[in-house]
Amino acid sequence: MSAVPAPLPPEAPGPDLRVDLGRGLVLPNPVGLASGTAGYGFELRQLIDLDRLGALFTKGTTLRPRDGNPPPRVAEVRGGMLNSIGLHNPGVEHVAAVYAAEFTRWRVPVVVNVAGGNVDDYLGCLDRLDAAEGIAGYELNISCPNIANGLDYGRDPVAAARLVAATRARTNRHLMVKLSPNVTDIAAVARAVEDAGADSVSAVNTYVGMKIHRGIRAPVLPGRGTGGLSGPVIKPLALAAVAQVRAAVSIPVVGVGGIMDAGDAQEFLIAGANAVQVGTATFVNPAAALEVLDGLLALALRSGIGRPPGRPGGAVRAVPPAGIEPASTG
Amino acid sequence: MSAVPAPLPPEAPGPDLRVDLGRGLVLPNPVGLASGTAGYGFELRQLIDLDRLGALFTKGTTLRPRDGNPPPRVAEVRGGMLNSIGLHNPGVEHVAAVYAAEFTRWRVPVVVNVAGGNVDDYLGCLDRLDAAEGIAGYELNISCPNIANGLDYGRDPVAAARLVAATRARTNRHLMVKLSPNVTDIAAVARAVEDAGADSVSAVNTYVGMKIHRGIRAPVLPGRGTGGLSGPVIKPLALAAVAQVRAAVSIPVVGVGGIMDAGDAQEFLIAGANAVQVGTATFVNPAAALEVLDGLLALALRSGIGRPPGRPGGAVRAVPPAGIEPASTG
Amino acid sequence: MSAPLSDLGRARDQSGEVLAVEALGGGLVEITVRLPHLAATARPGEFAQLRAWDGVEPLLRRPFSVAWTAGEACGFVLEAVGLGTRLLVALRPGDPLRALGPLGNGFQLDPVPARALIVSGGLGCAPFPHLVRGLRRAGCPEVVVLSGAATADRLYPADRFVRGETGVRVMEATDDGSRGHRGFVTELVPEHCDETVAVFGCGPNPMLAALAAALRGMPRPPHRAEVSLEAPMGCGFGTCLGCALPLAGDHGTVWGLCCRQGPVMEVSQVDWPGLLALPPAHVA
Amino acid sequence: MSAPLSDLGRARDQSGEVLAVEALGGGLVEITVRLPHLAATARPGEFAQLRAWDGVEPLLRRPFSVAWTAGEACGFVLEAVGLGTRLLVALRPGDPLRALGPLGNGFQLDPVPARALIVSGGLGCAPFPHLVRGLRRAGCPEVVVLSGAATADRLYPADRFVRGETGVRVMEATDDGSRGHRGFVTELVPEHCDETVAVFGCGPNPMLAALAAALRGMPRPPHRAEVSLEAPMGCGFGTCLGCALPLAGDHGTVWGLCCRQGPVMEVSQVDWPGLLALPPAHVA
Ligand SMILES: Cc1cc2nc3c(=O)[nH]c(=O)nc-3n(C[C@H](O)[C@H](O)[C@H](O)COP(=O)(O)OP(=O)(O)OC[C@H]3O[C@@H](n4cnc5c(N)ncnc54)[C@H](O)[C@@H]3O)c2cc1C
Ligand SMILES: Cc1cc2nc3c(=O)[nH]c(=O)nc-3n(C[C@H](O)[C@H](O)[C@H](O)COP(=O)(O)OP(=O)(O)OC[C@H]3O[C@@H](n4cnc5c(N)ncnc54)[C@H](O)[C@@H]3O)c2cc1C
Ligand SMILES: Cc1cc2nc3c(=O)[nH]c(=O)nc-3n(C[C@H](O)[C@H](O)[C@H](O)COP(=O)(O)O)c2cc1C
Ligand SMILES: Cc1cc2nc3c(=O)[nH]c(=O)nc-3n(C[C@H](O)[C@H](O)[C@H](O)COP(=O)(O)O)c2cc1C
Ligand code: FES
Numbered sequence A, B: 001m002s003a004v005p006a007p008l009p010p011e012a013p014g015p016d017l018r019v020d021l022g023r024g025l026v027l028p029n030p031v032g033l034a035s036g037t038a039g040y041g042f043e044l045r046q047l048i049d050l051d052r053l054g055a056l057f058t059k060g061t062t063l064r065p066r067d068g069n070p071p072p073r074v075a076e077v078r079g080g081m082l083n084s085i086g087l088h089n090p091g092v093e094h095v096a097a098v099y100a101a102e103f104t105r106w107r108v109p110v111v112v113n114v115a116g117g118n119v120d121d122y123l124g125c126l127d128r129l130d131a132a133e134g135i136a137g138y139e140l141n142i143s144c145p146n147i148a149n150g151l152d153y154g155r156d157p158v159a160a161a162r163l164v165a166a167t168r169a170r171t172n173r174h175l176m177v178k179l180s181p182n183v184t185d186i187a188a189v190a191r192a193v194e195d196a197g198a199d200s201v202s203a204v205n206t207y208v209g210m211k212i213h214r215g216i217r218a219p220v221l222p223g224r225g226t227g228g229l230s231g232p233v234i235k236p237l238a239l240a241a242v243a244q245v246r247a248a249v250s251i252p253v254v255g256v257g258g259i260m261d262a263g264d265a266q267e268f269l270i271a272g273a274n275a276v277q278v279g280t281a282t283f284v285n286p287a288a289a290l291e292v293l294d295g296l297l298a299l300a301l302r303s304g305i306g307r308p309p310g311r312p313g314g315a316v317r318a319v320p321p322a323g324i325e326p327a328s329t330g
Numbered sequence C, D: 001m002s003a004p005l006s007d008l009g010r011a012r013d014q015s016g017e018v019l020a021v022e023a024l025g026g027g028l029v030e031i032t033v034r035l036p037h038l039a040a041t042a043r044p045g046e047f048a049q050l051r052a053w054d055g056v057e058p059l060l061r062r063p064f065s066v067a068w069t070a071g072e073a074c075g076f077v078l079e080a081v082g083l084g085t086r087l088l089v090a091l092r093p094g095d096p097l098r099a100l101g102p103l104g105n106g107f108q109l110d111p112v113p114a115r116a117l118i119v120s121g122g123l124g125c126a127p128f129p130h131l132v133r134g135l136r137r138a139g140c141p142e143v144v145v146l147s148g149a150a151t152a153d154r155l156y157p158a159d160r161f162v163r164g165e166t167g168v169r170v171m172e173a174t175d176d177g178s179r180g181h182r183g184f185v186t187e188l189v190p191e192h193c194d195e196t197v198a199v200f201g202c203g204p205n206p207m208l209a210a211l212a213a214a215l216r217g218m219p220r221p222p223h224r225a226e227v228s229l230e231a232p233m234g235c236g237f238g239t240c241l242g243c244a245l246p247l248a249g250d251h252g253t254v255w256g257l258c259c260r261q262g263p264v265m266e267v268s269q270v271d272w273p274g275l276l277a278l279p280p281a282h283v284a
């Protein structure tokens, strides 16, 4: 199973950047591909050396296949993009029955991002996926706003905890929870899911944004007109969120939001992340995550991030930030 | 008193863009200067023709003078800036006793932005300001995170409503409430303050963000390391917030966040704002708000925004956006 | 039935050098770039994701059809419509340009049709010089290009469709009659169409829908008809799922991916009412 | 006591044309810009907020001292340390540049001192050519410039301090002894200092703190001492309240505004321990 990857092969010597996220999920290095920006890996495998990466977080996967939202689904804004994909995915059965068998042949750990409208949806997904090999862990996407009965797990610590407790009771695989930044208190949600048994958290998902087209005098994206904002513009917001989460929990934190290069990734590590995910940058440059990794490796060689080559055990630790809660502004 | 400004003078003919925000606050046009970016008007009066603008929203004013936070208080990020000013202001007594007398001589309506740590702070401010002429209305800054007893009005609809009800009972001047975007449900806060008697809302204040300095491996801003993000980067987020608020309330909405030019302002009007505030853009170009106004005037001439010149009454109405709630993303 | 997924195995991200930038008139610009890999591998109708700027404004790459190849060079035909295209048409010889490609499903050359009818509207000309040559080299004896534009100066020059190939005829139409047939280019289709023909279309959605309608109503419809479509793209290689196009499913519209199931689709695969219901191309 | 607020009445936002960009060696660059209003109104020590790029990266203007004026032109001395300065030093003659100014409180020329002692560290040279001329034209008989830098190539050229004025002496110091005194420029201060002197300093905070300490310990301290300070700025004209500097208040530190109470402050106004406790200038 890819959850415990082989040690770095002899042809890639250098600093050992493995990150132990707990419950058997050891990333070969701290750089993953963010959910929804790398599909299930099949496309990017053809473009880059995916197996060098620390993890692949799959597209959000639901109990039943979903055809997604009507177009336009993406719209560019200054330094970022909005998306309204609508969890277009082939459904858990296809992922478990067809894709997972492929994953067993890959060196990169594959973490399946799971989404649902209610607790049963999530449990149904996990049950099916637990029966398959090749899956290194789960990332619960609790930031999906289109769910039954209007409940939104990512925005309510109590509901989030309930969901995590239920899934925790069901699977022994690593359970990462992907936090929504569109909340009053992300630290409270992080604490709630930690207490409920999450092994780690990833922060953050996209920010609710809107693009207006002056010509048609209306939003560009369909439906309610809003979409999820990602890319370089969200980095300062995501860094603040990661620092707040880091201060609130003791489980590992995976930082995501606007990482374009190794310097950005380093900032997330400084803010308290144990690992990072590269999302939108992959669209701009399919090799972005590899370049982030190479940059971190170079940095580790120079400045001693990570352990000296060969010394096993323990997660990469970042210097905690000087401060972690919202300062007064204005 | 400047709350009911004189009609446009004959030397400035053109479309009548007056905006009636209710309870006697009629803006000569929909373009104001955002709180904290224009002080109390004294500096900008020396640089631009302030009296042409729709409104001046003052720096957040507190019961006692405040010396603000230690530096660095500002840090630039891609397409935006973070600030951690800490409500540096001379206190309400100075504003009421010294500044307000000046305001009476200005044509631009001056709305005093009021901040406090508890209800009594706000009431104390309003009492003192109510005794002064020259003040067109109040903008309650309920998004100030450094307050007594850890309560944060802007982030809790119930607390916000309580504050607004108390202030509403105290003053007959126009009461605008400035909403924080750092919340799970900005529409809920907007509805709560509307129900509690707010005459209008402004949206949005800054977003909590962080800048990390790789060299010192720590945040740039002091204290908790976070600050308020403003400028062009926040426009897509602010537009979504304005659309959500517009759908939730029937009182006027003043849009603010990342407006750099008339096109940006137009987008806020399309998203449902009745008027706009220009903030960070003024730092880049002290005449930015005037240029926004001139752009809107040109647009009004071309496309008939606003009323035909000379026809009185009624607020500028924007086309409501096609949709207003967060769509599914991811 | 959903269209087959394109082959990504040939795609490579290569940095090339701009060799020439020519203004063709009417705003059309042709850019020649040294991109050996793309030139060696791109099939007619395939596209590349281009970037020729640093920084994050614009953030995403922009998709462009490979208009033609010549040795190690590729041609692109475009117009400045927004920031990305403005930066591209402002390039100068010697400037660097990155191209990820070839991407997408191109036109089907197999089986080689007895006659090929190419219907080009405006910038829809872009993929066709490469297709004309591809068809002729594959043995297609006769290629007819119907080339339409709003005005004469916006017509892609006929000789650039031909690029020295024999057996190629170009017929022109302009909305205002300033050159060739006065009216829509699709009005020329019936007289060139019978069941021996394979039709290849590219242009604005309304034009393509008119083409599809014309073909449906024809007494002797072509044995095959394909169109190249556009959608706003995030990635261009199938992972963002952003480039949805309405395809005709068994139970109504299904969303297909322009970048991997297209950009070239069989006319019958497309949900034409769904496509026409989308916001116009300039809204993205 | 807080410093008086600068006069904003003279400030204007003017678009100028770059006339010359000269590399002085060691990374220092001198830019000459046609800016008639600023040239006519800027007093020594005042600054302008510059912008010479479109778009939002960088977003804010950057503050620079007016180094000198000549007719309708202003000089600026700078070095590429970040994005804004990189764009500025890459300017070419003919390029446009916007300058909002003059801003801030400059050096006090009144009363004219019998002798002026200018202490310049590194890029702290920037305001001094203008001050040298201002002092001489105001009737100050003797101006001594102590000019320090890390190495000889980073010394601002002595003749550029002087700009043809008489009665000006320049003494140099380098950290590595590659030119002039070996050591810190502040070490040269005692031998030139007595109560007839007015001292004007500009340079990195540690250097200015050393200067302040040296002056305090002097048997015959100068009758006046001013320094020009820096702070990251949002606006430059007093509305953002972002440019806080620690001033010595009656009950401890009070925050003053660099852009309106400074950038020039009397040495006694500054809370020196507070200033030294701030993050280094390169953190903003
Ligand atoms: C497969 C494919 C092949 C294409 N080939 C060509 C070609 O050969 N020549 C050519 O001129 N154009 C082609 N296009 C369209 C071209 O990609 C867009 O015109 C370009 O992306 C606009 O970028 P911009 O930054 O200039 O515009 P933006 O500032 O992004 O937007 C300006 C306008 O262009 C439209 N636009 C933006 N992105 C796209 C997009 N991906 N597809 C269609 N319209 C878009 C927008 O709706 C907008 O109004 C192709 C598009 C696709 C999907
Ligand atoms: C009143 C005043 C006058 C100045 N005069 C000059 C001058 O004549 N010549 C000169 O070379 N420099 C001068 N500076 C400093 C100059 O403004 C900064 O070096 C410049 O803003 C850096 O911009 P950047 O985009 O290149 O750097 P950034 O990318 O913004 O940052 C690079 C580095 O420059 C530092 N920096 C950024 N902003 C400031 C700032 N406002 N003040 C100080 N440091 C900053 C940062 O700490 C950072 O490490 C002055 C500063 C002030 C406040
Ligand atoms: C330096 C600075 C100080 C601010 N101070 C205040 C304040 O005192 N009270 C307030 O309600 N908003 C304050 N704001 C928020 C602005 O009024 C505005 O809501 C925000 O900056 C977004 O608009 P912009 O992107 O146009 O700047 C401040 C913003 C900045 C940049
Ligand atoms: C097109 C797109 C699709 C996404 N789909 C998902 C998803 O299915 N599940 C999920 O948890 N996050 C999804 N995300 C969010 C990303 O994983 C990531 O959290 C976000 O984009 C911020 O990172 P970035 O700025 O590096 O892109 C998606 C993002 C984009 C841009
Ligand atoms: S453009 Fe990303 S999937 Fe097609």
Ligand code: FES
Pocket: D232, D233, D234, D235, D236, D237, D238, D239, D240, D241, D242, D243, D257, D258, D259, D260
């Ligand atoms: S820089 Fe804005 S107040 Fe000084």
